[in-house]
Amino acid sequence: MIAPVRTLVAWCPDWPLVATGVPLDEPSVVVFANRVIAASPGARAHGVVRGLRRRMAQARCPELSIHDRDEAKEARLFEPVVAVLDDITPRVEVTRPGTCALVSRGPSRYFGGDDAVADLARARMAEVVGGRTDVRIGVADGPFAAELAARGAAPIRVLPPGTTAEFLAPMNIDLLDRPDLTGVLRRLGITTLGAFAQLPANDVLARFGREGQGAHRLASGLEERLPDARRPPADWSVSAEIDPPADRIDRVAFVARSIADELHRRLGRDGVTCVRVGIRAETEHGEELIRFWRHEGMLSDAAVADRVRWQLDGWLNGSAVTRPSGGITSIALVPDELIAATGRQLGFWGGETEVDQRAMRVAARLQGQLGTETVLVPEFRGSRHAHEQLTLIPAVTVELAGRSLDPGEETAPWPGSLPAPSPTRLLLDPVVVEVLDESGAVIEVTGRGLLSAPPARLIVKGQRKVVSGWSGPWPIDERWWDVEAQCRQARLQLVTADGRALLVVLEAGVWRVTARWD
């Protein structure tokens, strides 16, 4: 069995918050799609943790300052931190802004051991980070264990070769970050990576498929995927010349997007996909910058263009020492880790679709822009007035994906509600009107629920209208046993001669228009 590659992972805690520029001891969080994705130590002290909804986080810590995620800024600020590792090894992989990995075998031979490399990497990175946050280093067999080691490091943790499985064994199964799988395992009583690793590999593959096999290999301290004997042939990389040399990022990103398309076509033709892609940019004076980017799913062309933008933004706007002296003349994409493309199945019926995600993103954006109480969604509540059975509640209080408003069998019928069609406009401020009979007397409703005379005219804000059709009254006597909450009403549907239909309600001797059919 092949041991995983010795990997060094450097992790800067709370990087999304560092990118916002707020001091970490203040309670602040970064949210994305209405969920907390990073919480400062100050916020964690109040019990605000990752994954909380924005509203819940505010409830736990009212003085919380909330920031929207800005991935481009995170990546731009991380670039100078990664750049100092270029002297140690040419192949630094940015897992995501705030975390990077490198294969430590070569450098540790050169510098004299994993500890020496880790010390060197930490010293250089800490200099650039400059006290904004910590730098933690983990060295282990394989990137998964190395990242966990970095997260638990104080500040450096080097696991001796061959001890990865032992290190992982007592860890929580949720660290695999596959909620569907770990949910099942938990119900089976498997709560640690060690317990999962003890299951026979063949049975895991048979029951949980490829994904389960990958998770099992990780838990056992192996590489997630069986190493593929195929080396990517050189011609799978795609490149484009940029003429005249570009000094603006958007032009390069535009070119990158088109070659990303080309790359996907080539890979797709051969039934493979890449989870790691190298982006190489060259300037007219021969300076070169290459970075590797990893992605859990497949990197789409838009995702590649984003990464090109982040990488070059950090380079072109970096410090005077590292900034290139000329415009960019060529850009190349190098697929690095290839796996067989198994395809990704999106929801067919129900589930989240692209359309839903776009709507949820805009809802979160508008909440940030206009305030949470201005973005509303319908919610069911009971009422004897058909048109009041639905009400508006702030969108932050519910989960937008996969909602169902069907009250189901929970609700009993509401006697006295009027049949469809419901009025299309509800008057938030009911208008007081006079409902008159032929002789001009105000119409009353008797104790037995009968009109004193047929309605003939309506006076709305001083304007006289002729009633051409009417129906009712439908009396309501709600909570007659409660002096304060009781509600005694009579409702009429009125149609005026100009074709408008109104719902008028008599309560406490006053007629009001409460809704209309527009």
Add this chain to the structure above:
Amino acid sequence: MAHRHARNLAVDTLDGPHQAVRRAQLELVADRVAPLALAREQTLPVHGALTSLFPGGALRRGVVVGVGGVGATSLALAVAAGPSAAGSWTAFVGGTDIGLAAAGEHGVVLERLLVVDPEPSAWPSAVAALIGAVDMIVISPRHRLRETDARRIGSRLRERGSVLVSIGSQWPVGADVQLDVVESRWCGIGIGHGVLQSRKVTIAGGGRGAAAQPRSLDVLLPGPGGAPHPVATVD
């Protein structure tokens, strides 16, 4: 090549002896040189009873639909119902008084509905944010929209492919499709008996470009139960 061919055919069709044959040939060529992504693919579905109000029988993406007259809200909901039923999201901007039960009865899927209620000054930016993220935006402004904002919103709509339905007041720069309820009569309610059931409306259509041709439609809106219903099949 194909274009030149088409032009040659067109020139001598005028007084050629076999006009019908040549016209057929011309149509064949026109079909061959037509772009692959046809305009009709860039559309959203419309409720069956309303198709004759829209050029091509479907709602072209990127247009502004103005609705007016007594019954405008009902008409706006009926227009929004088509795309909503097909999976699109709908957003009401400023329409917090629109009856949600009525919206549901007209066919708007309430699970995919956002209601945004910004201050008048934040209106343009709220609408701009929604364009591209939701397919149908129904606005019912209580204040006057500025012409410059309307132009900017219009160009953003054409770029991102959402449809905006403006209830009531005239769209400041002229809507692409303008629908007005010119006549309406309620059915089902008498003098002292019955209940509101449906409303027979006459809708007059106008607009710009392909929608400029005047057209008119009689339809039950709301029909029995809420959704629009063709007149003939009920009577």
